[in-house]
Amino acid sequence: MTWAYFWSLLSISLHAMVPITLAAVGEVIGESAGLFNIGLEGILLLSAFTGTLGAKAGGPLAGLLAGVATGLAVGFVFGLICAFGKGNQLIAGVGLNLFALGFVAFGLQVLGSPGFHKVPDGSQLPPIRTPVGAFSPLIPLALALPFFVHWLLGRTRVGLRLKAVGENPEAADVAGIPVEWVQLLSTMAGAALAGLAGAYMSVSWLGSVTKEISAGRGFIALATVVFSGLRPLLALAGGLLFGFFESLATWIQSLPGVKEVVPWQFIAMTPYVATLLVVAGVIGRVRFPKALGVPYRRE
Amino acid sequence: MSRLGQGLRPLVESLIAGLIGLGVGALIMWAWGYNPWPAYRVLFQESFGSTYGLAGALANATPLILTALAFAIGARAGLFIIGAEGMMYMGALAAVAASLPRLPAGLHPLVSLALAALAGLLWGLIPALLRAFRGVHEVISTIMFNWLAHFLAFYLVANVLVDPVRAEKTISVARTARLPLLLRGTDLSLGIGVAVGCALLAYLWLWHTVSGYEVRAAGANPEAARYAGVAPRATVLGVFAVAGALAGLAGAVEAMGRPPTYAVYSGLTNLAGFGFDGIGVAMIGRNHPLGILPAAVFYGGLQAGARLMQMWAKVPFEVVRAVQGVIVLALALPELLRILRRLGLLRRVRRHA
Numbered sequence: 001m002t003w004a005y006f007w008s009l010l011s012i013s014l015h016a017m018v019p020i021t022l023a024a025v026g027e028v029i030g031e032s033a034g035l036f037n038i039g040l041e042g043i044l045l046l047s048a049f050t051g052t053l054g055a056k057a058g059g060p061l062a063g064l065l066a067g068v069a070t071g072l073a074v075g076f077v078f079g080l081i082c083a084f085g086k087g088n089q090l091i092a093g094v095g096l097n098l099f100a101l102g103f104v105a106f107g108l109q110v111l112g113s114p115g116f117h118k119v120p121d122g123s124q125l126p127p128i129r130t131p132v133g134a135f136s137p138l139i140p141l142a143l144a145l146p147f148f149v150h151w152l153l154g155r156t157r158v159g160l161r162l163k164a165v166g167e168n169p170e171a172a173d174v175a176g177i178p179v180e181w182v183q184l185l186s187t188m189a190g191a192a193l194a195g196l197a198g199a200y201m202s203v204s205w206l207g208s209v210t211k212e213i214s215a216g217r218g219f220i221a222l223a224t225v226v227f228s229g230l231r232p233l234l235a236l237a238g239g240l241l242f243g244f245f246e247s248l249a250t251w252i253q254s255l256p257g258v259k260e261v262v263p264w265q266f267i268a269m270t271p272y273v274a275t276l277l278v279v280a281g282v283i284g285r286v287r288f289p290k291a292l293g294v295p296y297r298r299e
Numbered sequence: 300m301s302r303l304g305q306g307l308r309p310l311v312e313s314l315i316a317g318l319i320g321l322g323v324g325a326l327i328m329w330a331w332g333y334n335p336w337p338a339y340r341v342l343f344q345e346s347f348g349s350t351y352g353l354a355g356a357l358a359n360a361t362p363l364i365l366t367a368l369a370f371a372i373g374a375r376a377g378l379f380i381i382g383a384e385g386m387m388y389m390g391a392l393a394a395v396a397a398s399l400p401r402l403p404a405g406l407h408p409l410v411s412l413a414l415a416a417l418a419g420l421l422w423g424l425i426p427a428l429l430r431a432f433r434g435v436h437e438v439i440s441t442i443m444f445n446w447l448a449h450f451l452a453f454y455l456v457a458n459v460l461v462d463p464v465r466a467e468k469t470i471s472v473a474r475t476a477r478l479p480l481l482l483r484g485t486d487l488s489l490g491i492g493v494a495v496g497c498a499l500l501a502y503l504w505l506w507h508t509v510s511g512y513e514v515r516a517a518g519a520n521p522e523a524a525r526y527a528g529v530a531p532r533a534t535v536l537g538v539f540a541v542a543g544a545l546a547g548l549a550g551a552v553e554a555m556g557r558p559p560t561y562a563v564y565s566g567l568t569n570l571a572g573f574g575f576d577g578i579g580v581a582m583i584g585r586n587h588p589l590g591i592l593p594a595a596v597f598y599g600g601l602q603a604g605a606r607l608m609q610m611w612a613k614v615p616f617e618v619v620r621a622v623q624g625v626i627v628l629a630l631a632l633p634e635l636l637r638i639l640r641r642l643g644l645l646r647r648v649r650r651h652a
Contacts, residue, residue, distance in 0.1 A: 226439065
């Protein structure tokens with residue numbers, strides 16, 4: 001094995017880590033406040049699409065911002081339905097995913113290229129060039145963000161209030177914390193990070209958007225959150241782990257002689273099998289906020 | 300009157316959610332420069348305005364009824380099984396594989412359906428065991444199994460069941476195993492009978508048997524059900540088995556009852572989406588087997604009309620799925636009616652209801 005193989009494995013791992021880590025850390029924020037958003041997959045898909053539109057209109061930064069704005073808007077609707085409307089969070093999440101599937105497929109049709117749209121080269125986020133390869137500038141961001149959120153949730157007033165809402169909304173309410181507003185803003189913050197993750201995929205990492213661009217990553221991010229037990233630093237570890245499994249699948253296929261022996265479809269299953277094994281292995285050891293997924297009603 | 304009002308409430312809520320969905324769909328079309336009115340006119344005329352259109356709506360409803368039942372039975376038991384998509388792929392491919400041996404005409408469809416149900420059931424086995432014994436949430440496990448099914452189905456279509464003459468599809472289901480067409484010149488097959496039969500059986504099971512009652516009790520109040528002696532693990536395994544079998548049948552009726560090719564295409568283009576759409580249908584039908592029947596015809600009709608809408612009004616048909624997503628979002632609200640009234644949007648309905 002040569003160094004080139006090693007560096008390509010590392011590079012793909014780091015790039016694949018970014019969307020899962022961003023979405024998972026965002027979901028850690030939302031779930032800490034008690035809202036369980038299984039619509040992450042839909043947010044990734046929607047913002048990969050709007051990120052493409054933004055990048056074409058105003059360059060790579062506009063693309064990333066369009067993704068964040070999409071996340072904020074979706075998070076606002078989700079928070080409105082689930083925090084203020086006391087809606088069923090699983091159903092709202094499924095609704096989001098269905099909407100995203102239809103909307104993005106529709107949008108791609110309208111743009112005239114069924115199922116596929118390339119971000120023009122000039123509109124893609126320029127990578128940081130190093131002697132060992134080119135890396136997306138969002139990689140250092142995704143590596144640093146979990147530390148910031150760790151500090152935010154564990155060491156600041158804002159974070160402790162947020163966790164109080166997720167753990168015991170009645171007590172938080174009595175203490176004068178506006179439960180619904182905290183839930184709305186937390187889930188919006190989480191959705192904004194998922195939006196950044198989606199725009200990253202189309203504007204920076206892959207350079208194009210397809211109907212299947214999210215490829216289950218929203219759900220792998222949810223599995224990462226389970227793995228982390230709502231601890232942001234463990235969510236980063238989970239993101240690195242699942243990013244590694246994804247790159248392993250890509251990497252094995254590039255090895256000479258493998259394709260002839262193992263069909264590509266089975267190699268492509270690697271990240272999903274790994275997710276199942278990891279989740280099945282860690283579950284039972286993690287503890288979640290008591291009020292997670294339960295709409296809060298003042299008695 | 301008040302009891303009748305109670306019974307009508309889910310219906311009214313579904314109708315209002317449907318209108319909200321169509322409204323947002325119109326906004327999306329308008330925002331992208333399409334005129335929604337002619338588009339919707341074609342959509343509804345083509346889907347419900349003629350015998351041919353109605354037969355198309357029923358043909359599309361057939362697999363949706365079955366995947367919706369799979370989701371609804373899980374939801375009644377408090378399980379959020381979103382794995383019908385993968386189970387359905389496995390069922391369709393099992394039904395195709397059942398055409399490899401030669402069997403007598405009367406027996407062949409029955410064997411094919413049974414194998415498809417078994418394939419769907421087995422595909423749900425690991426998520427069921429993970430849920431029952433490891434506490435792994437079924438949302439994550441069934442989605443992962445959907446992706447595994449996606450790639451396994453790609454492999455089976457391209458390498459194992461491939462048509463030796465036409466590489467873009469599997470071998471066709473044998474003539475002896477096909478479900479007969481009910482109406483000449485349409486796609487409507489006896490599969491609709493299978494689907495409606497399953498809905499009636501599901502209703503009888505859930506509302507008129509002890510085990511069905513236990514399933515609903517487990518969903519409504521897990522603590523109380525456990526205290527009353529309902530075994531939670533057995534319920535999870537049983538419900539997953541029924542859901543898997545139903546989703547497997549959904550794939551089978553599509554492969555065995557859809558002319559002209561009676562096959563599965565590479566890329567799963569003629570199957571993809573039935574499992575996810577079934578979730579929306581179940582929601583519109585309020586997770587009730589008898590509510591699912593009209594909901595599936597409604598959504599099947601939208602799908603059939605959407606293809607023609609794309610042809611005549613040039614609006615991409617995928618907008619229908621976005622409409623469905625909005626409908627589900629609206630139905631996530633437990634007190635949709637009260638919220639609308641509080642916003643002052645529904646004063647007149649209040650007086651009537």
